[in-house]
Amino acid sequence: MTDLTRLSAAALSGLLAAGETSSVEITRAHLDRIEAVDGDVHAFLHVSDAALDTAALVDAQRAAGELTGELAGIPVAIKDVLTTVDMPSTAGSKILEGWVPPYDATVVARLRAAGLVPLGKTNMDEFAMGSSTEHSAYGPTRNPWDLSRIPGGSGGGSAAAVAAFEAPIALGSDTGGSIRQPAALTGSVGVKPTYGGVSRYGAIALASSLDQVGPVSRSVLDAALLHDVVGGHDPRDSTSLTDAWPSFAAAARQGAAADSLAGLRVGVVTELDAPGFQPGVLSRFHETLELLAAAGAEIVDVSLPSVEYAIAAYYLILPAEASSNLAKFDSVRFGLRVPVTGTVEDVMAATREAGFGAEVKRRVILGTYALSAGYYDAYYGSAQKVRTLIQRDFAAAFERADVLISPTTPTTAWSLGAKLDDPLAMYLTDITTIPANLAGIPGMSLPGGLAAEDGLPVGIQLMAPAREDARLYRVGGTLERLLEERWGGPLLAQAPSLAGEEMFAAESGAV
Template sequence: MDLTHLTAAELAARIADGTVSAVEVAEAHLARIDAVDEKVHAFLHVDRDGALAQARRVDEARARGERLGPLAGVPLALKDIFTTTGVPTTCGSKILEGWIPPYDATVTRRLKDAGLVILGKTNMDEFAMGSSTENSAFGPTGNPWDLTRIPGGSGGGSAASIAAFQAPLAIGTDTGGSIRQPAAVTGTVGVKPTYGGVSRYGMIAFSSSLDQGGPCARTVLDAALLHEVIAGHDPLDSTSIDAPVPPVVEAAREGAHAVSLAGMRIGVVAEFRGEGYQDGVMRRFDEAVALLRELGAEVVEVSCPSFDKALAAYYLIAPSECSSNLARFDAMRYGLRVGDDGTRSAEEVTSLTREAGFGAEVKRRIMLGTYALSAGYYDAYYGSAQKVRTLISRDFDSAFERVDVLVSPTTPTTAFPLGERVDDPMAMYLADLCTIPSPLAGNAAMSVPCGLAPEDGLPVGLQIIAPALADDRLYRVGASVEAAFRARWGHPLLEEAPAL
């Protein structure tokens, strides 16, 4: 029995019934990391001692007869944007290299309280700014399907760790698609919960009105189990929603067992097709839509005309908020400090530190955001983008009056080669074309695998979008689609990935 290929639910069941210990499971995944991460580079820091200590605590608590959570003892990879006591947290940036946080993010604390075993911190685009995980200051991550391809971004390390069987679960963050887009191109499951559904306390900010943590997994049920652990109101986060967590686990189990979507109305977004979409991606998407009909859903075409302006609005709002959030990295309080030799002013030290510590993409977005917020340009740029954001929310509201969920391709193309778009920011930004509207409206969205593109044999993702606080709809539809595709394929999609 290869423990690294079991799902989180399967591992939890075996740990609970004593078939294996949490320590054995942790050791198996740490050994897998040792074997393949030199090729994949999914991790920035592996916390071997901490992981084994957490696993031992789970085994000892179980031996004492204590009641434990449903995922107790299951390993997890954590995106390096969540503060973790005693463990480096860099956000993929030189400006935070070596920083050891003195406190846990709420997500980190909830994971620990639930008995999950945190294996380490995963690679990411610097401060979550990117679509390929090539903007990390510590080198790119490879896609386990083809190590010469990108694993998506900004959370490519989290998605790659799952696809490479280094961890059964991971945590990512989604600002413009950074959970769903990596999930799509690695053949995994990724969920952006409703904005405010998962606490942002201790999640280092990029764009505060858009950032949202969420689960990454190999199955919809595993994602639901993890979602339930990390979600819920947090008084430490002023944007946290004080409402019950939607019944995501119940919905995932129902969808997987019923495998029927009778009575469900599903909208296909007309704006998410056309020029720029890879033929194989659209072929797999059209097959997924046909499958939804076979499962009993009523499928209708829905037009959301403001979605065509979403990319432009996002790339004004997100950089504007980033220019404000990243002002805290001034070399005065923590992180990198350059040029402090006693001859320079504080302003000069700050300037030299930012020059050395921030990468090209971060600098690009800071400058763009600062310009958009400057006197004389605020109304023309940032203010106009916020008006477009309102129109996008209205389009969603109108669509959800007609349908229960919306569907689209998750990404316009499969994983592109490393280095192909590094010098072309506009081409890079287009990778987020389908995922950006949801964060602008604050609703929930998921990516599930829907097959391999015939041109290159790489994974394609189906995006499912639900209204705010209707996250359970994602899991019902996603689990039904997953079960139907697995029955058709005869195995999980990841079994077709080449061996590393």
């Protein structure tokens, strides 16, 4: 019998609809997989003890005709930045260790209502501050392709869980690339929706004008199916768009079935096709451009002149907003409290000293300085002006191209510890993903092959105009098919073994 953990969410849904398996069987298979390999990968911080009971309830509801959604009965992993009433929500920080929220994030509530089965909470850089999942207070996650390397961050746990076949789909959050960058480094698919397209209610905030919740998966269709479940207007989120969104799954299927890309203008961002990028990354990227051209797409060069200032602007805006958002962790209202003799301020200082990690402290200090009297206009205000220039650059680029394309990351996954002592080097790894967050546009990373130097995954990033997420899924569906034809199947079928198992079998179908 085909290993259920190797199938896509869409394939599992087909088996459920045909009565060939049950949610309990699928959930048990993934729980067994977690038990077998997560000691090495460390993708999960908490595994739900209610998953099988939830799956049994879903099976009963399906039998009664009460659940008809395509993902009903499918297990899902949830990044620990999202609040859950039945599991701890720590945001990877000691300051929230053991905290069980009194409410579900909107996206989690929508998962439950659609009949998905939460498997557990995935590891992350503390408060989503990091690009490697090494800044988690609970230890690093490892890349399933090479356990000596990082899986990306901040959502490395969700990407690693999907890539290691511990979960078919997962939710992440993307502030400067925290869905797309880990997807690229683990050979999975990650999507940052248009800002406001998915509710942030119940997402523990890092930078409120940048954060966006989105899907992680092993196929474009699976990402689209999950996006359809969690997306849409939420009156509890003041930044939530009121748009009536089309079916993203339909768009992905349309793209996968397309015979040609004739008429599509694909813009190559010249500033993100840089000589300093890893040669193996650039080789796979240019091969992808050749595939698109052969399929009929018109390849045009576009420029985003202000992108060279994106990292500087981002690392002023993000710390400033983080400084404000993290002020709530004060030892008084909830979370950790370190009892010391003295004033409330003394308790607060001791608690934040013990509860926050080094990277969080670094960014809070930087953000507080940028917002301080006499410096606001010079730093935070100026960064917001640069943000406006970047948005204008994107608007001009989309007049010449329907979608933009670049490598998702400048390099493949680096070794654990390699950049921990050099924060600037870590920050620079987000150079390709940050611009989409500053502009509020949707972006997708999908596997583009393996780098010749190290045999590790390379990500290809697509970007579309704001509110054109469906276009992103259509083009992504076509490009995924072209790339899989180029590589002889899903890239994860080529991943090395974990825990002494055989090489992952390609014949499992839609990985």
